[in-house]
Amino acid sequence: MNLTGIMSAIVTPLTEAYTIDESAMKRLIDFQIERGINSLLVLGGTGEYSALTMEVREQAVLSAVKYSNGRIPVIVGVLEPGIGEATKFALKAKAAGADAILVVTPYYIHPDQEGMIDWYKRLDAAVNMPMLIYNIPYRTYVNIQPEAVKALADACPNIIGIKECSPNLGQAIDLIRTCGDRITVLSGEEFLCTSEILLGMKGGIMASANLVPDVWVEIYKKASVGKNNEATEVLMKYYPLFKLLFKEINPGPLKYALSIIGLDCGPVASPLHEPSDKLKKELKRELTNLGIIK
Secondary structure, three states: OOOOOEEEEOOEEOOOOOEEEHHHHHHHHHHHHOOOOEEEEOOOOOOOOOHHHHHHHHHHHHHHHHHHOOOEEEEEEEOOOOOHHHHHHHHHHHHOOOOOEEEEOOOOOOOHHHHHHHHHHHHHHHHHHOOEEOOHHHHHOOOHHHHHHHHHHHOOEEEEEEOOOOOOOHHHHHHHHHOOOEEEEEEEEOHHHHHHHHHHOEEEEEEEHOHHHHHHHHHHHHHHOOHHHHHHHHHHHHHHHHHHHHOOOOOHEEEHHHHHHOOOOOOOOOOOOOOOHHHHHHHHHHHHOOOOOO
């Protein structure tokens, strides 16, 4: 499976009753694909995995698989801390037709490196489908190291990639050097992605690609062939927008921004809430400055 390029970590379109808005899901997926996105991530953090019931998660996966219709790979987030529930939902994603799963490092109990290696091996044996590791230490408070990723890549052929969200650029470089020839190493950080692609990562999994997928495709195309100045120029132009999208807790600002460009994806689920009035004004102003809205 070729997962190079930009994977859009899509929001989950919801009704006011927190069920899947099917028509909004179709519009969002078509918008992504028409603008060159290489793959879709459903039910990551941006997809509000932890706020949704198991039934709604299953509905989201079925809906995304249906509307992507084989045009690009669909990867499903599995954000469970326990091996039992992680296995259960991964098997549901597999049965629904997902192409791969993105599995967050087990959290709350704070396992060591050997514990995480064992956990992923057990999950791999139980599910037997393509898998990406999801490392986001500022959310989970555990940090899988490049050597542990290498051990997993060597031991588990189903492990085909990693979404690396460590804010430590040195760790990213170690990961590229250690594992870049074994698995697809992808950036998960808007503000590091361009630099990490220039250093050798194969693309990124971007939340802001919901809103400006073509921008991220352009950045990737330039950075992946070493056009440093051109890629940086695009990033700098959109940096103020990206900064605003994360000024309050994701995906509230992102869902609001989508609504004002004509891609209303409904509310965020409790305990999240819509952005402040001040941020709404800032987002409208920046989207106008960029010519995205008039």
